[in-house]
Amino acid sequence: MPRGCAALLPGVCAALADPRQPGLDDTCLEKLLDWFRSLTWFDPTVELVQDNPCLTELISSVLALPEPSPSILSFTLQLAGILASSENRFQHLQQEKLLERLFGQAGPRGCAVWEDASVRSGWVKGVHSMVHHQPALHLLCSEGGMDVIFTLQGDPSLFVASAASQLLVHILTFSVESEPSKPLGTKDCEWPACAQMIKRHIEESLQSSSASRIEQSLKLLTSLFGSCYAAWTEALWLDIAKQIESFLTEETVQAQHLLANLLLNVARSPVFCDTEGSFWALVTSALEHLTPVQAGPLAVGLLKLCKCPQDVRIQALTVLLQPMDCILRAASQPLEYAGLLDESVSDPVTVESLLSSKTSCAGLLCQTLAHLEKLLSLKHLEVDLPCMSLLRSLMAILQFCNGFLSPASPLGSTISRNLINCFRVQKSALDVLAALSEKKGCDTLLGSLFDVLLAYLESPNTSPTVLKKAFQATSKWLMHLQELSCSSSQCQRTEKILKDVFVVLQKRLCSPCWEVRDSSLEFLTAMIKCLRDQDEFRQCLLSSEVPRLTENLLEDPESYVRASAVTAVGHLACITYFAPESPVVGNQDNKENTVAKLQEILSTDSEGFPRRAVISIFTKWLREGCTGQLEDTEQFVSRVIQTVEHDLDWEVRLGGLELVEAFCSQTICQRGVSECPYAPAPSAATSPTHQQDLLQGFCRAKLFGFLFRSLCDCDKPVGQRACDILIGLRGNFYPMSTLENPREIGDSPAGRGIAWLQRTLRQGSLAQNFPTDGDNGVDFQDPESMMVALGAIDLLELHDELNKSSDHVEESPQSLLQDILATMGTIEDNEADCY
């Protein structure tokens, strides 16, 4: 323990044990416990308690209090548990029977204060910390502690109940594993005494008729199998498997909802890797007997497992697809489609009745769709998804939801009635639809798929959030369409679809609802990103009203829309003004207007979002080499920097730094200098003339003033980024090895300025009056001075300083102890006043 802390500790302990003190705030006590945990974690010696007798005194004085406050008692229980986690310290504390008095029968267990949940929770946590050696376990068992824990499993406080369950798992594991013996069998007598007790408790609870006891044991088993993969768990499982199986088939006990998690954890455990075992039969039975809502999570979990037997996997998939199958059957004319599944795992009537009920229909479908989306996002899925039928079923759901499908069957009309205008289902279905675009084999349905999507995009009844999802799905599928080989009929179809999309987009861009305008612009950007190289797309886009409408939206009253419009215009410019084969080449005025418009937004817009969007578009342009066509890039960068430098929004300033970084790396690359400072550079590139050129270029663009000033930015990410950029730049002018040993500053006027700069930079964000150009003798546009500055300023030190979290001083244990004392100290002052 640091000396400073050791000196403060007795005062803190005395204050904590003082019943006159008001309760300290819980977070302080928690922090204190965390600190003790860190002190004891790797140190089993007795020194901590021996050198700091105040700790033992604290425990005994709290025990001596007639009515200790629940929070202090809870703290003491936890502290004692942490201290007693090593056998040495346990013995030391037991010299005064402290632990017995805390955790034994004589302790708070029998007192009125036990009624307080925080005390029970403290007791459980204390025991949990303590039981890491046999004497502690022995103490617990001999003092009747096990029964207390069993009772606490059903505690009215959920925190206590859950902690008690975790504690039992810990004790069981510890008890079995601390006694190295032969492999355990199912016979009780072979198990250590304490483990036997817990095992018996679990078995008895499972056999009892009390639903809550069964639930507690199932939860306990779930967390046991989730955390412990030792071989002995198999023996335990064999003992209880029969009972678990009975829960699936007997309807008298309502425990099914807990079984999915338990089975999933057991399935994940490496102990049960034998695919022949009876366990998988039980899983299969669960898939059959659990309701679709309960079985869903189990099925998804199983499908993600690599060691799951293939037949179980198929069964799991079948369970998941069942509602989709039911939809497909309900939607189609008899015999039109065979449905999704050849046979079902559980009774299809269950799914049908769930889908027929208004209350459960949307819930079941949303859950199923969420599971399917998860599965579709998996890179490796060991079973094949029937993508085509799935797509058909999704389309049916979407058409049910907007009332476009007239079902032939009575079930279909009930489902249709339940789903009409159900936004939740629409959103989930569109998510899955988007995910499905990456799968192959659905191409024959593309025509009708786009009909469904366009109906959503066109309908005035589509809610803005659903519309956004519909846009996302459409852009994904348009991307898919582009990847298909282009026969002439296919091209015609693509062109037709694109035309329809642009008609809708045009209308949506004029919507009075800003969310709609916003997502329309996002959709446009997404389309340009993925389809910009496609001729049909460019033609459709440029022949529509969309580009003009988009530019109009740069003046939208809603800032989010302006930001999205900036991004869209920025992307549009890449295919209109900047593209070499641009059909609107020569439209120089328009191009300059657009750039001027964006620059105006950057300097005058009152909201941050549009400005952020502008700066990131400028960076994108720079990276893609578009600005070269604009004007002198240096001038462009310099102008942007000057605008951004004083922006009130730190993200805009950070964006400015990104632009600078892009500019630097581009300039360095263009001049043939390797971007990587470690790469063996060709001799010509590092020649002094080249370096001089580079530096001059950077100075002309006024980079350095911005970078150095950013080091003192009051927002840390800005300073960090500027420092990283400067370190990178330095590598181009000085050998990397000199980074740790900055150069001395010579005594020249420039040198004095740099020395001043160095001092100022050390003050970090507290620095006031950061120099503007020319003041204090620092000329940020003078290549020589900047060369000196790069070499002399200890950027590494600055980097470390900036990377420390801002509360690193306040976080130290010493400061915590001081805080506690200060809180207590005020009490003493008040007391004196009273006196």
Add this chain to the structure above:
Amino acid sequence: LFQYCLSGHPTLPCNVLKFKSTTIMLDCGLDMTSTLNFLPLPLVQSPRLSKLPGWVLKDGSTFLDKELKECSGHVFVDSVPEFCLPETELLDLSTVDVILISNYHCMMALPYITEYTGFTGTVYATEPTVQIGRLLMEELVNSIERVPKAQSASMWKNKEVQRLLPAPLKDAVEVSMWRKCYSMPEVNAALSKIQLVGYSQKIELFGAVQVTPLSSGYALGSSNWIIQSHYEKVSYVSGSSLLTTHPQPMDQASLKNSDVLILTGLTQIPTANPDGMVGEFCSNLAMTVRNGGNVLVPCYPSGVIYDLLECLYQYIDSAGLSNIPFYFISPVANSSLEFSQIFAEWLCHNKQTKVYLPEPPFPHAELIQTNKLKHYPSIHGDFSNDFKQPCVVFTGHPSLRFGDVVHFMELWGKSSLNTVIFTEPDFSYLDALAPYQPLAMKCVYCPIDTRLNFIQVSKLLKEVQPLHVVCPEQYTQPPPTQSHRTDLMVDCQPPPMSYRRAEVLTLPYKRRYEKIEIMPDLADSLVPLEIKPGISLATVSAVLHTKDNKHVLQLPPKTPQPPASKKRKRVSDDVPECKSLKPLLSGSIPVDQFVQTLEKHGFSDVKVEDTAKGHIVLLQEAETLIQLEEDSTHIICDNDEPLRIKLRDLVLKFLQKF
């Protein structure tokens, strides 16, 4: 409780309710869809319309070619447009005591009822309903009267002839009932019969029934009505809305505990959500204007137009349309815009608070001030000087058969740059456009109907839980064009009772109680006797006095004094004489004890027989029979009055008297 259904149009209802002794007409909507069969009335001579060929029958006969004209495959009547009136033959409308109006759209047939049927009653409506209703009527009369048409077609109405006509004329119903528009004097006479009411005001009708208007949230001053007596409550829900638009919100709570709820005036476009439609309206308007085209919005001069203007007020700047002029052309445009600003108490809360700032509740005031919205009584005069294109024109009539809209259709129809946007849901837009075909102009259908949809109805019914629901038959099945949409019908338990035009319904509710008051002195004289714990009875002897449908029990007059003089008795003093009253009996006779008593009194040969309804006690010697049943006792003995009296007294001993 009877309901006479005079209109088949679910949103333009006209029903008559016979309730207790009153005859109440609920709304008198005018079905104007009949006008779609007529040629438009152009304000300026239209060469296109005047050159339309006459219609020739298949056999070549041309006797109808003056009356019927053909345009793009449709046949139209070339005559002054006529309207389909509510049924007038189903009952004698002169017996109607009162007419309750729920909103200004549902009173357009009022002059036909009040001026042609011998109606002598009173009409009840709120002030905005009357004022705006007057504007609508004025506009209607004005638009028809300013284009006088010499010709009046009637030959085609002949049943024999009508059969030969193409659809839809062939299938037009009740053509003999179609009437020309009323005149302004008739409007004024009809409106003079209206008595103004306020929300929640209780109006007594002949002491028998109380009627109360409640806010229905659909339009300025629109109301639902409660019609109730002491023990029965009928709610009439017509044209209600739960959306937050300009009117005061709907009062749902007062509809609770109704025995019968008559449900009319639901949304005509249940699949279109009004918000989405407003969005669609704005987008299409902006796109047209941006491309240099004009927008025509056929509309009524009041109602949704206020909300549209408010929406555009917020939208035009963001859409960069600030320089586009908006024109509102109607003979009543000015009054409509101004009236809307003065009915503060009938507006939603937000708009009401504005009045106290003070600010005009509707932002169209600002649009007018800044010259963005201009209004004119007609296209003649100032308008033609100010007219600039591209522009947006709001004008009537939504049927496109009369009013200034006809002129704009003729003017702009040829260019595909222009757009006509239909926002009123009352007319099929395809039918409305038929006489203008072929048309290059774009047509957009954005019906904005804020009235209740079926989801809202089902929530409302769950909330107010009426015992029975009565609604037009259209609401009990999915719309014919979307037969799979079973969600688009009224769904409640028990299923609603449906009606159609010219049907008389006996409402499924029987009156069981009537309230009678007891005068205090009579009440004082009563002596209640406790029969069972908590239940006391008293005999009341009184005179039932009924006047103005109110019933009062009064003390019977004292035994009449012999007349002091020999003056002739006045008839009204002739009250029935009261005979001395016999006590009422209650209780039951235990047979065993009764037999014991008989034996005690010397009857020795008593025999008891059980019957289905009770017992028979036989006194063989006296040849006498006593029949004891649950609700009667008979003593049957031949001519032995003393014996009967004796036996009667024995029986009475077992019974309570009061």
